[in-house]
Every structure is written in C-alpha cells, then in structure tokens.
Amino acid sequence: xxxxxxxxxxxxxxxxxxxxxxxxxxxxxxxxxxxxxxxxxxxxxxxxxxxxxxxxxxxxxxxxxxxxxxxxxxxxxxxxxxxxxxxxxxxxxxxxxxxxxxxxxxxxxxxxxxxxxxxxxxxxxxxxxxxxxxxxxxxxxxxxxxxxxxxxxxxxxxxxxxxxxxxxxxxxxxxxxxxxxxxxxxxxxxxxxxxxxxxxxxxxxxxxxxxxxxxxxxxxxxxxxxxxxxxxxxxxxxxxxxxxxxxxxxxxxxxxxxxxxxxxxxxx
Numbered sequence: 001x002x003x004x005x006x007x008x009x010x011x012x013x014x015x016x017x018x019x020x021x022x023x024x025x026x027x028x029x030x031x032x033x034x035x036x037x038x039x040x041x042x043x044x045x046x047x048x049x050x051x052x053x054x055x056x057x058x059x060x061x062x063x064x065x066x067x068x069x070x071x072x073x074x075x076x077x078x079x080x081x082x083x084x085x086x087x088x089x090x091x092x093x094x095x096x097x098x099x100x101x102x103x104x105x106x107x108x109x110x111x112x113x114x115x116x117x118x119x120x121x122x123x124x125x126x127x128x129x130x131x132x133x134x135x136x137x138x139x140x141x142x143x144x145x146x147x148x149x150x151x152x153x154x155x156x157x158x159x160x161x162x163x164x165x166x167x168x169x170x171x172x173x174x175x176x177x178x179x180x181x182x183x184x185x186x187x188x189x190x191x192x193x194x195x196x197x198x199x200x201x202x203x204x205x206x207x208x209x210x211x212x213x214x215x216x217x218x219x220x221x222x223x224x225x226x227x228x229x230x231x232x233x234x235x236x237x238x239x240x241x242x243x244x245x246x247x248x249x250x251x252x253x254x255x256x257x258x259x260x261x262x263x264x265x266x267x268x
Contacts (some may be wrong), residue, residue, distance in 0.1 A: 184235035
C-alpha cells in the first residue's frame with residue numbers, strides 16, 4: 001500500500017517539510033497522485049529518501065548529493081573531496097575546543113589572538129583591541145614578531161601613556177615620547193619589515209593602511225596620537241639617522257600603505 005507524505009517522512013525519520021525540500025531540490029522525484037490529489041509514495045521513494053539522509057548524515061552538501069549518489073569514478077572523487085573538507089572542519093573544531101577549554105580554565109582570553117595568552121597581562125585593553133585588528137592585517141610571521149616585542153619590552157612609560165588626556169602639555173608629551181623612542185628604534189632595527197611591511201600583509205596595502213590608521217585614530221586620543229607620532233619620528237632618527245623616513249604625523253596625512261606597519265610604539 002502506498003505511503004502518504006507524512007507516513008514516508010515518519011518511516012525515514014525526517015519531516016514532511018524536509019521531504020518537500022528534497023522535491024524542490026530535485027533530489028527526490030515527485031510520486032504519482034491519487035484521484036483525490038494525495039501523493040502515493042512507493043518503495044523506491046523511501047529508498048531514495050534514506051540514501052539522501054545517509055549522505056546528509058555523512059556531511060555531504062545537498063548540492064553534491066546527486067553526483068555522489070551516481071555510479072562511476074566521479075562518486076569516488078566527490079567523496080574524497082568531501083572527506084578533505086570534513087578533515088579540515090574536524091581540525092578547526094578541535095582547535096576551537098582546545099581554545100574554549102583554555103578560556104574556561106583561565107589560560108586564554110577572547111579579546112586576544114591565539115598565541116598571545118602568555119603576554120595578556122602585559123597588554124592594556126586598547127592594545128588587545130589593536131592585536132585583534134592586526135591579526136586580520138598581517139601574516140603569522142609578523143604576528144609572532146609582535147608577540148616577541150610585547151614579551152621583551154619594558155613597561156616604562158606605559159601607565160603614563162595610558163593616562164594621557166587631551167589636556168597633556170607639550171613637555172609631558174615630549175617626555176613620554178622620548179621614553180618610547182629608544183625601544184621603537186631597536187625594534188625598527190631588529191624587525192626591518194616594520195618599515196617595509198608589504199610582504200607581511202594579509203590584505204591589500206591600501207586596505208591595510210586605511211584599517212590601521214582608522215583603528216589607531218579611533219582608539220587613542222589626540223595627545224596619545226601626538227606622542228606616538230613624536231616617538232616614531234625620534235625612533236626613526238635614532239635607527240636610521242639622516243635617512244629616517246617622515247614621521248607618522250605626515251604618514252597619517254598621506255595614508256601611505258608602506259607606513260601601515262604596527263610599529264612598537266603604535267601598538268599602544
């Protein structure tokens with residue numbers, strides 16, 4: 001005796017809406033109808049529906065079920081491709097589980113890129129925000145260098161810099177800038193890519209420059225930006241002498257892609 005749509009769905013362990021969706025997708029043929037308009041599903045419909053469900057349980061996308069369900073070499077190739085996708089998904093989920101467990105155990109945090117857990121205590125809230133943005137702009141090698149910078153730098157001047165308000169006078173700004181400059185100069189020497197970051201960009205140069213300048217400009221007040229510009233200019237003079245590039249104040253005006261590297265002082 002033929003089955004109705006609801007009976008077929010119950011036998012297959014699915015829903016009426018799912019059966020109808022497979023009809024619309026062309027994966028399950030429409031059955032004949034009785035004189036009263038009711039559908040009459042046969043054994044072949046049940047078998048096909050079970051095949052579809054089996055493939056869906058294996059993670060096969062609907063768009064690929066037709067090719068997987070056919071005979072021949074294409075089935076093997078399709079399954080191997082799906083297997084590769086599943087392997088990548090499993091690896092991603094395993095990393096996510098490990099990260100979540102680390103966060104639950106207090107060994108990680110959600111407001112920093114992976115790998116920065118050990119230096120989280122050395123970063124302010126603003127610096128953590130910058131690192132999240134940098135992760136989208138720079139490659140893994142650059143991020144590893146940034147982590148090393150954070151790990152090895154001193155905390156001299158950090159608290160005073162964070163406390164700067166727009167009312168800070170010129171003398172205070174210059175003093176804080178001079179505290180930062182030697183560290184920045186050393187990093188410019190140790191990590192040449194800070195001056196020429198193109199090879200370490202994950203996005204295009206102009207997109208990176210715009211994102212960098214917008215982020216830094218949005219996270220720091222006018223006095224802090226002034227200090228960063230002064231410190232960068234002093235650092236370039238110390239690192240390169242008369243060959244020093246223009247200060248970041250000029251760079252910000254021009255929004256030049258090559259000036260979009262997260263120099264040590266600017267990560268603050």
